[in-house]
Amino acid sequence: MDEVTGAQLIAEALKSQNVEYMFGIVGVPIIEVAMAAQAAGIKYVGMRNEQAVEACRLYSKFSARPSSLEMIPAVVEKAVRSSIYGRPGATYIDIAGDMVNAKIDRASVRFVSCCPAPPVSQADSREITQAVRLLRAAQRPLIIIGKGAAYARAEKEVRELVEVTGIPFLPTPMGKGVLSDDHPNCVAAARSRALLQADVIVLLGARLNWILHFGFPPRFSPHVKIIQVDLCAEELSNNVRAASALLGDIGAVVRQLLETVRSWRFPSDSQWWLTLKEKMTANAQISKSLALQSTLPMNYYTAFHHISELLPKDCIIVSEGANTMDIGRTMLLNYLPRHRLDAGTFGTMGVGPGFAIAAAVLEQTQKSAQRVVCIEGDSAFGFSGMEVETMCRYKLPIIIIVINNNGIYSGVDPKTWKEMEKMGDMTTIAPPVTLLPEAQYEQVMSAFGGRGYLVRTVEELRSALQESLDNTQMPSLLNVLIDPASDLFNYLQASRISTYFGAI
């Protein structure tokens, strides 16, 4: 009799499904599973806290609890297949602790081979005709490229659609890079105007959620016509009724559109392009003037401007925080698809370091020279900051840039802080949004052998970032002190969003 343990079955089933990496927190009884995974050829990365992965549990597409060891491979296959078929998402398997060390005869197990690549579908041809009719009639057309286009690996098709039709485009945060942010048709610098004035919008794998203001006035025209492309039927017409609902794989549907649209082209000398370019120029000037302010502490725009100048085009940008993520998104360009990881739709804090570690382990395995840059608000960094030990342990050359404004949304400067301290008990005085001024987060990195930099000036920023980019052996952390002056704009926006989430 050839006995296998539950831990071995889990590991072998994952391996059979081509799972290459396992991330975990050891403890009883995870050790056995982690060791079995390594024995089966899966790379194991030990993390310090489950913050970065806990989100999986709540929003899983599939969850199951195998009732016997025999069922483990089948359940694992279902979980893996469910996670990659249809709209991608997390899945969850709950395996009772005493199954891990239990044993059975290998012959009694039904083994399952790796699931095939996800199936692909196309839109109905009548809807395609309708979409092209709308597009041709548009005065102010706009393409919005969402993360669905990135997941679908549809960059070639999307580029062809943009370049053949000459329509301006906007990426969503996670859609950045499907086409390069410096593509001539990218109108991100005139985002608000583009959203507001567009009369026909092609939505490619982007959801009309809070990131796109739900597609509602006053941020969108009440008369806008949406051509929506999505692989998830339930997403179509969500929040705004689609004028053309194209259900299918983004790449395949865009190919259908291209075949139908033929050689039609939206004129580059149209009023629409003029108004967008005018706004882009104006915004670029504002942004540039903010970026070139020489007062200290730096503002967000100055910091991001210089970071942007130095980052290699092929780097992977991970980002979380409030202002940090929002402003960073506009200032840091993406040039390649799937090279950006934001905190995402739910704004869960603490995911950044975990995402960065995952990306860096992958780059390390593939012996790619691409760098992972993790840009964190100081409050966000507090959630999972101890993961820098993980980065050092595995010598992952991640560059963490903490944009430090001494607080959440806004903090206070050291002098004000000291004065508040004199007034009495800080638990009654310190505004709830404040953190310790000028906290030296860079030392959290140096504590574990990585390189830490305290950055106050543009020169320090450029020099520290260049050194970090040159260092391919170890992670670095730049603690960039910026002006903590109050910026509650983002908070107010977030407050409205939360009201909506409460409803849905």
Next chain:
Amino acid sequence: MDEVTGAQLIAEALKSQNVEYMFGIVGVPIIEVAMAAQAAGIKYVGMRNEQAVEACRLYSKFSARPSSLEMIPAVVEKAVRSSIYGRPGATYIDIAGDMVNAKIDRASVRFVSCCPAPPVSQADSREITQAVRLLRAAQRPLIIIGKGAAYARAEKEVRELVEVTGIPFLPTPMGKGVLSDDHPNCVAAARSRALLQADVIVLLGARLNWILHFGFPPRFSPHVKIIQVDLCAEELSNNVRAASALLGDIGAVVRQLLETVRSWRFPSDSQWWLTLKEKMTANAQISKSLALQSTLPMNYYTAFHHISELLPKDCIIVSEGANTMDIGRTMLLNYLPRHRLDAGTFGTMGVGPGFAIAAAVLEQTQKSAQRVVCIEGDSAFGFSGMEVETMCRYKLPIIIIVINNNGIYSGVDPKTWKEMEKMGDMTTIAPPVTLLPEAQYEQVMSAFGGRGYLVRTVEELRSALQESLDNTQMPSLLNVLIDPASDLFNYLQASRISTYFGAI
């Protein structure tokens, strides 16, 4: 200020989404919602127990709790749209009791118009080519028609596929009627052989779940190639890896197949057709000999044989129970699509009368002459039997046929029962599967003004059924006493299934 209550908003939002019927159990605070629904032009059917609808809660595709009255129309639209887009399913809205009577200004509500018809997609053309290649090479091809084909209203396309290619087909329980059960290509009477020997199976909107033995040996060939057509990506390759995975709307995909398969035709004089026909003839003889047994009490086959002869071809058949549902499925033919409602995938007991009432209310509204026949095991009838009062209250001319074997899986005859009673306390003696012998369920119907029939003989059965069919004013119940002799076959099969459900 134009005030509306929560109840009104719920009712109007449902009406906006073209919801025509509401089924409920009144009590606090449902009364107000029901009255508002009637005021808004929705028909309200008051039920006696929530058994028939409770299943909705557990497996809903979408669930939400509006946080304010303003959100109700948007949440209702999302719930309705989610229920009909993609794979159809129940959705769930939880509205706090005190919202129902709360009031707001109508002007503050965001009203939402009716969601469009569900979007449709097609399969990838390379997969279509692959499917047709497999089909042309098949020695023993089989088409399985599932409920997905019925929901997709793809009967025209499916019929053309069957008739153009000449391939034999099998319906699943809820797929019965997409093509008529008496279609010459229907091989339901050789179901086991067809499943076991087929080398290529076209699965049209059918899941490889317990009803199809998961597609596993020994019920299927281990070498069978599955051409799977489904609108749900996650369903593809579930349990058995698809040799061709066709993601899309059943009708649209079948049209793609037809365009590619052209005039190829599987020969009607093939060995495969010969072996299937031979088996069908043999099975028909067995079934006929069972059906023609003249001993009393009747057996299942006799009862169903005569019922089958009298039922009009356009009637709607609702069915639940163990043996009753299984044997009834083979004996009672369906001729039209969407004219059958089984207890379904999870075998939830108690749903039959609720399904029958819903179908009958619809027929009544449409002034259709189609009849609803609800065939229940005696145990199953116990779960929701009091709903006959609802049928009588609304004068719904449903015909309930209770196939009464005095128990669950099997019971005992009155004489044996009386002897057991003499032996002492029945709580210690009566087998858990037994019910009261010869319980007169027909009187539960006559109690409320419907017509009840106690049926022991073929003559009584035919006469009672004919009378019931002639009576279009009120419901009827036929209590058909059959042989309670032990038939544990179905139990043993169910037992194996439960093991699998435990796992997944």
Next chain:
Amino acid sequence: MDEVTGAQLIAEALKSQNVEYMFGIVGVPIIEVAMAAQAAGIKYVGMRNEQAVEACRLYSKFSARPSSLEMIPAVVEKAVRSSIYGRPGATYIDIAGDMVNAKIDRASVRFVSCCPAPPVSQADSREITQAVRLLRAAQRPLIIIGKGAAYARAEKEVRELVEVTGIPFLPTPMGKGVLSDDHPNCVAAARSRALLQADVIVLLGARLNWILHFGFPPRFSPHVKIIQVDLCAEELSNNVRAASALLGDIGAVVRQLLETVRSWRFPSDSQWWLTLKEKMTANAQISKSLALQSTLPMNYYTAFHHISELLPKDCIIVSEGANTMDIGRTMLLNYLPRHRLDAGTFGTMGVGPGFAIAAAVLEQTQKSAQRVVCIEGDSAFGFSGMEVETMCRYKLPIIIIVINNNGIYSGVDPKTWKEMEKMGDMTTIAPPVTLLPEAQYEQVMSAFGGRGYLVRTVEELRSALQESLDNTQMPSLLNVLIDPASDLFNYLQASRISTYFGAI
């Protein structure tokens, strides 16, 4: 090796904990458990629907899922002990289906003996002193006897407290019978005045929930002082702050009170007794005049008056419904403790027949001559009416009295109904509260061999009830047609309660 199955382990573990009865719905895989239970000497009662027991799941004190067969006896002991220790309540064990037929060596199981009787505690003596001080100073004292006193079997102590101190008392619905409702100190007939004017209330195992109007004004004095006796610490000071909080077993704490209160006695010629007696006399006259109305259909009071006259003092009364339960509670006296089962705190409909069956099986086993009378509203009866088959199957001589007002809260008379039918589609016309007028529920009983009576007059009521009481072999059902005229008082009250439940 001595093998046992999971089913056997479950049955034996229950038997070890002195569980004598099992109630179930057979189906896969309950049959094996039911058969094993009978083999182990547990009486098994097969029910028709799980309505009556489903409530267990939601509010269980303890729930567990044994991870292996070895743990079953320990988990069963924990569940049984948790259900009877502290405040009694349901517990829930979830056993995976495939465990039922799995087998293990009996030697590997840790068997657990029956848990001891529940522990008992006493109140702090300083709180007792405080309580007695409050009591002695009271001008208008009142004792409220709750179901906690019944569960604690404290009838002897409570009677002594009432009789020694001469204080008036009120029972809660489930506290009825701890002292006889005809005890001279019972002021139930002046309930509203007693609650409103009392200045000191001794609350014996009763919760200040909706049944007692939460103890809030305007139903209670805002200055009332509560002496609260409860075995559940968390219940003390709930909704109203207790002036004296006596934590402990009701019997033990009442003994402590008696030891301290000594021979003090509240004067029977006090103003408080005068005002209560005056109100009782007035209410008795109103109630009597309602009861003696001779118009037909009868009203609630007439029906209950005559039922009350015939019922034996030792019968067990089960009740559910809206008006039926509320009015019945005041009109039907209880003379013995633990002889009343109401739908209870949450007003769950459908529990009546299940409660009645459980009580009757117990009486049958104990060969007691006590009768079980189940008084149901017509709507309530619809939830579990099919359980009459269970009553007939086990020959349980339960008397069901359906108080039939053709609806929920109120219905319409047959003539009005017929007129509405002429107006068109009843789904748009029939008020949601209406049921079929004069539905003949008695035939649901006669269908299974029990005795059914349609009752319109006082004479029919008395004769049918007397016959039913004389029949000790089979169940009976009296369908008592009463005036369906609208009585929405109870609905409005329920509506307010629901608002509170929404909050808590």
Next chain:
Amino acid sequence: MDEVTGAQLIAEALKSQNVEYMFGIVGVPIIEVAMAAQAAGIKYVGMRNEQAVEACRLYSKFSARPSSLEMIPAVVEKAVRSSIYGRPGATYIDIAGDMVNAKIDRASVRFVSCCPAPPVSQADSREITQAVRLLRAAQRPLIIIGKGAAYARAEKEVRELVEVTGIPFLPTPMGKGVLSDDHPNCVAAARSRALLQADVIVLLGARLNWILHFGFPPRFSPHVKIIQVDLCAEELSNNVRAASALLGDIGAVVRQLLETVRSWRFPSDSQWWLTLKEKMTANAQISKSLALQSTLPMNYYTAFHHISELLPKDCIIVSEGANTMDIGRTMLLNYLPRHRLDAGTFGTMGVGPGFAIAAAVLEQTQKSAQRVVCIEGDSAFGFSGMEVETMCRYKLPIIIIVINNNGIYSGVDPKTWKEMEKMGDMTTIAPPVTLLPEAQYEQVMSAFGGRGYLVRTVEELRSALQESLDNTQMPSLLNVLIDPASDLFNYLQASRISTYFGAI
């Protein structure tokens, strides 16, 4: 109209219930609640991660969702009262985000005053008699003091019981300090023998859970008689049937025992005392010899020995980790009740810093000179290490001692680590239990202005700890490098426990 917001109502309701501190993570919409809390006079402590408080959600005694602003004070009172009455525990209130900024008229709110102190009960006197009878007959009696005795503030009564009867005692981890660990009757140094050989055990507010090996052989005598004192009825006889079950407040019940036991005294020259003292002497020698080993890196015993010598007797010890918590518990004495916080029954990692901050904020408010010492395993520290910023922000002079063995259960030394790194990809080579060797956790403290110490030798340990104790202005962190040599003993023990948890 006097308007209040939801945030204000929450804050005022908490203040009314004498809640003095709020711990939170700001973000939308917590900011408003935190600011309202400060305005109401509640001290607010902003944390970095919700790890330390997330456990509250899962195991709450009470949870509610107010359906309207009016209900907030009542729900808050219920939550606070439920958390402190009966067995103390967390409670949970879920308030919809949009309620926080909603406004209502203050006059419409029902305000609720502070709930009274928890009620107290006593045991039944017959059970007391039985307990004393068992105690007098005991040959090898033992008192186990659990955290229930600490929560009940029963230290005076427990001390009297121990000193009057002369019985040896053992504290549980959280019961340490109820009596001083250096009390002559404390037999913690002979724990295993005391548990195994005791014939009568008085269990004072301690559960027979995994920490006490469930009371099962081979760790306990199969014939041991348990005298169990607990305020929670459901806990009595759990896992082992109590020979005497004393339900009530620990202090009150111990007073009852003292009144009954009178002047009886267990002889100090008994065989039982001799055998315990012999074992204590032997264990002390082993422990001393381990503690005095001079090899480097230090072992656990050496580190704890010197820490123990320097810690003031009134310090508050917080502890989490595997070996660190287990060995620390035996080596670090507690002298005062409620001066120890362990990771607790469920072994949740990451709670230490949160517990320490809560204790230190309390000490700071009370201007007590008592110090908080937080002893953490290096893996445990990774879960919430970023909370050192919180300690620095509020200048809480907590002393964190990280017992650093380079891993979980065990790690590897730097030299071995370097050799492993040469072998290739560490994700495939590093054992899952290892962390970065000699990680400089002390710098995580110095990063925020606290004092960090890297400690390798006894001298460094003593000097760093003394300096830290002298520093009352800021927190310190001692990173104590100890021998990473494998110690899997604790893992194996934990593994067995997990099996049990799986079951219950």
